[in-house]
Amino acid sequence: MMEQDPQYYVKGVLEKNKRILAKTITLIESSRPDHQILSRRIMEALLPHTGRSVRLGITGIPGAGKSTLIESLGMFLIEKGHRTAVLAVDPSSAKSGGSVLADKTRMERLSAEESAFIRPSPSGGTLGGVARKTREAMLVCEAAGFDVMIIETVGVGQSETTVASMVDFFLVILISGGGDELQGIKKGILEMADALVINKADGENAVRAAQARQQYETALHLISPASANWSPPVMTASALEMNGIAHIWETVLDHRDRFIKSGEFELNRKKQAVSWMWALIEEGLKERFRLNRTIRERLPGLTHDVEKGTIAPTAAADELLFYLDNVKTI
Ligand SMILES: Nc1nc2c(ncn2[C@@H]2O[C@H](COP(=O)(O)OP(=O)(O)OP(=O)(O)O)[C@@H](O)[C@H]2O)c(=O)[nH]1
Numbered sequence: 001m002m003e004q005d006p007q008y009y010v011k012g013v014l015e016k017n018k019r020i021l022a023k024t025i026t027l028i029e030s031s032r033p034d035h036q037i038l039s040r041r042i043m044e045a046l047l048p049h050t051g052r053s054v055r056l057g058i059t060g061i062p063g064a065g066k067s068t069l070i071e072s073l074g075m076f077l078i079e080k081g082h083r084t085a086v087l088a089v090d091p092s093s094a095k096s097g098g099s100v101l102a103d104k105t106r107m108e109r110l111s112a113e114e115s116a117f118i119r120p121s122p123s124g125g126t127l128g129g130v131a132r133k134t135r136e137a138m139l140v141c142e143a144a145g146f147d148v149m150i151i152e153t154v155g156v157g158q159s160e161t162t163v164a165s166m167v168d169f170f171l172v173i174l175i176s177g178g179g180d181e182l183q184g185i186k187k188g189i190l191e192m193a194d195a196l197v198i199n200k201a202d203g204e205n206a207v208r209a210a211q212a213r214q215q216y217e218t219a220l221h222l223i224s225p226a227s228a229n230w231s232p233p234v235m236t237a238s239a240l241e242m243n244g245i246a247h248i249w250e251t252v253l254d255h256r257d258r259f260i261k262s263g264e265f266e267l268n269r270k271k272q273a274v275s276w277m278w279a280l281i282e283e284g285l286k287e288r289f290r291l292n293r294t295i296r297e298r299l300p301g302l303t304h305d306v307e308k309g310t311i312a313p314t315a316a317a318d319e320l321l322f323y324l325d326n327v328k329t330i
């Protein structure tokens with residue numbers, strides 16, 4: 001079958017062919033217009049086969065042990081008969097040349113498993129662009145029969161919010177640092193968390209991890225929970241020694257059960273779909289603005305005039321937006 005034929009990809013993905021799955025994601029990540037048209041067709045055909053996985057987001061500061069924990073959790077899940085796919089969101093990967101999952105040595109065992117699929121962050125551009133590609137990659141993995149999706153992101157900047165908006169359960173990995181545990185952790189991240197895990201609770205560090213756990217529990221009491229059906233628990237774990245992994249998974253399933261019963265699960269997925277639509281609209285509008293020929297011609301002059309103060313910013317914006325409505329693109 002031709003590789004320009006959407007059926008080649010659709011069939012391969014549905015047959016759980018990991019090589020074709022990887023190719024499909026590469027196509028989605030491509031910015032070539034013909035690739036985008038092709039991937040849109042593929043996505044449409046795959047959509048009925050998506051949505052049935054447990055979607056888990058994981059964040060934490062660099063070095064907290066995210067990759068180690070994902071590997072341990074992934075191995076645990078595979079042993080239970082699950083198929084686990086791991087994706088990463090790292091908008092900085094274009095600049096740094098690396099990405100959260102580029103260092104695959106840290107997931108050596110998991111990546112060798114037939115029931116696992118690991119994909120580094122798409123490099124390239126804005127957080128919005130990376131998020132779109134990751135979201136679509138997640139759907140493709142679901143269509144390929146992966147029933148647990150893990151999305152990893154580094155806990156710096158805006159990417160946590162983005163990942164939280166595409167998963168069912170958001171896990172924040174912390175480590176005890178000695179002294180004031182709450183330093184450096186943004187309140188906003190605690191508010192997004194469905195659970196906290198104090199990792200590296202092993203050896204001499206076990207006692208400090210238990211203390212940190214109490215401090216975070218106290219801190220969480222000060223935040224009113226997002227749902228009446230769930231108070232985010234604080235757990236300790238050792239990703240390295242595979243301690244606490246089963247407890248993390250039980251917590252994810254407990255949350256899922258409760259949210260399915262209360263209707264919040266479905267509501268959450270619906271809200272996420274609508275907010276994804278709006279994110280795409282915003283991205284599309286900006287793209288159209290950027291490509292509109294009249295706008296491209298007028299923008300430098302108007303920018304200059306705004307700088308000089310010879311035209312008001314409002315008037316300049318009005319004029320440019322007028323071209324978006326009234327002058328055809330390209
Ligand atoms: N003692 C101990 N060390 C751990 C544990 N988990 C991870 N580590 C170590 O901590 C270091 C960082 O672990 P990673 O899993 O790479 O951390 P990460 O959060 O993925 O880091 P980035 O991808 O760089 O953000 C490695 O040297 C791990 O071996 C643990 O449970 N206990």
Ligand SMILES: [Mg+2]
Pocket residue numbers: 066067068100101
């Ligand atoms: Mg990592």
